[in-house]
Each structure stands twice: as structure tokens, then as C-alpha cells.
Amino acid sequence: EIVLTQSPGTLSLSPGERATLSCRASQSVSSSYLAWYQQKPGQAPRLLIYGASSRATGIPDRFSGSGSGTDFTLTISRLEPEDFAVYYCQQYGSSVWTFGQGTKVEIK
Amino acid sequence: QVQLVQSGAEVKKPGASVKVSCKASGYTFTSYDINWVRQATGQGLEWMGWMNPNSGNTGYAQKFQGRVTMTRNTSISTAYMELSSLRSEDTAVYYCARVGWLFAWHYYYYMDVWGKGTTVTVSS
Numbered sequence: 001e002i003v004l005t006q007s008p009g010t011l012s013l014s015p016g017e018r019a020t021l022s023c024r025a026s027q028s029v030s031s032s033y034l035a036w037y038q039q040k041p042g043q044a045p046r047l048l049i050y051g052a053s054s055r056a057t058g059i060p061d062r063f064s065g066s067g068s069g070t071d072f073t074l075t076i077s078r079l080e081p082e083d084f085a086v087y088y089c090q091q092y093g094s095s096v097w098t099f100g101q102g103t104k105v106e107i108k
Numbered sequence: 109q110v111q112l113v114q115s116g117a118e119v120k121k122p123g124a125s126v127k128v129s130c131k132a133s134g135y136t137f138t139s140y141d142i143n144w145v146r147q148a149t150g151q152g153l154e155w156m157g158w159m160n161p162n163s164g165n166t167g168y169a170q171k172f173q174g175r176v177t178m179t180r181n182t183s184i185s186t187a188y189m190e191l192s193s194l195r196s197e198d199t200a201v202y203y204c205a206r207v208g209w210l211f212a213w214h215y216y217y218y219m220d221v222w223g224k225g226t227t228v229t230v231s232s
Contacts, residue, residue, distance in 0.1 A: 001170075035218040037153075044203055044225055045145075045153065050210075050218035088153055092217050095167045097143060097155040 002026055004089050006100035012108040019076040021103045023089035028069050033092040036065055036074045039102075040085045048087075049074065079105070110134035112204050112223035119229045125192040128226045130204030137185035138162040141207035143219055144178065144189045146200040154200075158207065159187060194230045201225040 003026040013019055023034075031052040037045035047056040049065035052072055062077040076083055084107050089100040115129040130142065144156040157168035159178040166178045177190045187204055208220030 032214050032216045037219075039153075044222035045205075045219075046222070047208075047218055047220045050208075050220075051216045054216070056218075056220065090153075090219070095158070096169070097158070099145075099153040099155065101152045 001096060002029060002091055002093060002098055004091060004098055004100035006087075006089060006103045008103060009101075010104045010106060012106050013079055014108045015079050015081055017079050019074075019079055019083070019105055021074040021076075021087055021089075021105075023067075023072040023074070023100050025070045025072075025091060029072075029091045030093060031068050034065075034067070034072055035090045037088045037090065038083075038085050039088065045088065076105075081107075110206075110221050112206060112221055114202075114204060114223040114226045117227040117229070119231065120194050122195055122230055122232055124194050124230075125190055126194060126228050127188055127190040128202050128204075128228070130187045130189070130223050132185045132187070132206070135206075137180075138182055140209070142178075142180075142187045143205045143207055144176075145203045145205055145219075147203070147225075148197075148200040151200075156189070156202075161187060191228075194228075196230050199228065199230045201227050 005024045007022045034052040036049040039045040053065045064075045066073050086102045086104045088102050113131045118126050138161045141158050143158050146154050159166045161180045180187045203225045204223045205219035206221040210216040
């Protein structure tokens with residue numbers, strides 16, 4: 001089973017700053033099957049990025065995804081107050097889905 | 109609009125079973141797989157398994173093999189997840205999620221629509 005490791009565990013930043021979140025896989029992952037989700041307290045996760053770099057419908061362009069193979073990145077170019085949340089990467093392969101443990105982006 | 113509506117909160121005793129429902133609307137239920145994902149309080153997301161509503165085929169995470177059953181009723185566009193032999197560690201919010209897909213040179217898969225979650229509490 002592929003293990004996804006996200007870093008850092010917590011990112012403390014101020015509104016307007018740039019956030020860079022990392023997701024590393026234990027073995028190569030198909031970019032087509034790599035996604036990122038945002039989750040706020042008491043809410044279900046929301047799809048942000050699919051295919052490693054394609055924004056989901058309605059997602060602002062300050063969110064971008066990149067990477068391939070075993071290293072993937074979610075970047076938020078300028079943090080808005082509503083972006084402070086937990087972010088998960090996820091991969092799919094061989095009929096198994098796995099999530100990273102999450103990165104919390106908190107207000108500094 | 110496209111949505112998944114889940115059943116209400118449940119409180120169960122250890123050893124019992126729970127069955128959570130997930131009603132789809134706004135799209136063709138049989139055209140998209142359904143995943144089930146759970147989240148214990150303060151913890152991350154844990155994938156439990158998938159079901160194809162058209163065929164009824166399922167696939168379960170190894171951790172839940174033998175304890176989870178995913179079924180559907182296509183006449184009412186509803187998916188079900190039943191978890192048996194409950195223990196306190198199964199206390200969590202259980203989500204259903206639609207597996208979205210796109211074909212552009214190759215297939216893309218992702219979870220694009222989520223239910224609001226069902227809280228299951230296991231306590232004696």
C-alpha cells in the first residue's frame with residue numbers, strides 16, 4: 001500500500017503570505033490519481049485539485065498543484081482568511097485509495 | 109444540484125452493527141462509484157472502501173475486510189455502509205463521497221461530491 005506523508009504537520013502563516021504544502025509518496029504515484037482536499041472544522045472535505053494540477057470547479061486560482069512521481073506540492077499564493085484549514089493529499093491506485101495525514105494551515 | 113444526503117447520527121453499543129445510508133440526487137446514481145471515508149475526532153481521513161452502484165461490485169480496505177458491507181438500492185439512488193462488531197475505536201464521522209472521473213487522454217479519478225457525514229458513537 002502506498003503511504004503518503006505530508007509536511008509540515010502545521011504551517012503558521014499570516015493572511016497574504018504564500019503557503020507551500022508537501023506530499024511525498026512511498027512509491028511512484030500516477031499524477032492522474034493525485035488530489036488535494038481542504039477541510040474546515042465541522043465540514044466535509046472539499047476537492048481542490050485533481051490530476052495533481054487541475055483545479056476543481058469553483059476553486060480560486062490562488063490554489064495550484066504541481067509535482068510528479070513521489071513528490072507533490074499544493075501552493076496557496078496569497079492566503080485569504082477562509083484558507084486557514086486542514087489540507088489532505090490523496091492518491092488512488094490498484095483499487096485502493098489513501099490519504100496523507102494532513103497539514104494544518106493556521107493563523108500566525 | 110448534485111448532492112449526497114446521509115442518515116442521522118447513531119449511538120451503538122460495542123459488538124453491535126450500524127448501517128449508514130447515503131442518498132444521491134442531481135445525477136445518475138449508477139454512473140459513479142461511491143467511496144466511504146471515516147474520520148475519528150481530531151484525526152485524519154481514512155478510506156474504507158468503494159462500491160459501484162451499477163454492478164454492486166465492491167472493494168474494501170484491508171483493515172475493514174470481514175466487518176464492512178457496502179450495498180445499494182438503485183430504485184431510490186441510495187448507497188449503504190454497514191459496519192459490524194463495533195468497538196469504541198469505530199467512533200467517528202462516516203462520509204460517503206462520489207468518485208468523479210474525467211477522460212482526457214487518460215482517466216482522472218477524485219472524490220468530488222461529499223455527504224455531510226454521519227456521526228457514529230460506540231459506547232457502553
